[in-house]
Amino acid sequence: MFTPRPADAPRGIEFGKFQLGNMVVGDIIECGSDVTDYAVGDSVCGYGPLSETVIINAVNNYKLRKMPEGSSWKNAVCYDPAQFAMSGVRDANVRVGDFVVVVGLGAIGQIAIQLAKRAGASVVIGVDPIAYRCDIARRTVLISALTPLALT
Structure with a gap:
């Protein structure tokens, strides 16, 4: 993260x-x-x-x-971003079989993709203009991660 x-x-x-x-x-x-x-x-x-x-x-x-x-301490500083990520996943009512797209793969987005997977989403796609963040997401959760600038 x-x-x-x-x-x-x-x-x-x-x-x-x-x-x-x-x-x-x-x-x-x-x-x-x-x-x-x-x-x-x-x-x-x-x-x-x-x-x-x-x-x-x-x-x-x-x-x-x-x-x-x-x-x-590295886990402890994730407490705040984890609260926001959890709220997003709960507010989106992610369920088994859902398709989820997370835009922004900073700390909150990285945690959100993990929570969406754990909530049962069958497809999780992360989008971030920084390729390095997409690489982390792919390694961490084995999701599809897109860098929009690379698509042009």
Whole structure:
């Protein structure tokens, strides 16, 4: 999902040298007295700014999650895109035998094609102008993936 871009690959909009994102993963280093579900040392993931240290309200915060022991931060940062992908597959009411087309094979699209297959879709087609993303989709889920610019 989150793979390094080859040096010669086309790039989207650039916002300087920093990386954008909204998911943080780390270990709790301090807890307030009202926090009962988490403890110092717990590995967690949630929403927050990209920063070395983040203060997150841990009381009744459904967006903060404990990570299973031994799990990878790479899996944890898929939590947010996975929610959007799951919503799309559910809203589309994907069922056994359906034909599904996913336009855009970034993180959310890559997860959506996997969920559509698992929901029983017999044909899943991914479309993305970046050939590398189509290659990932083909290897991951064995779907048909099209790069529209290559068709012209």
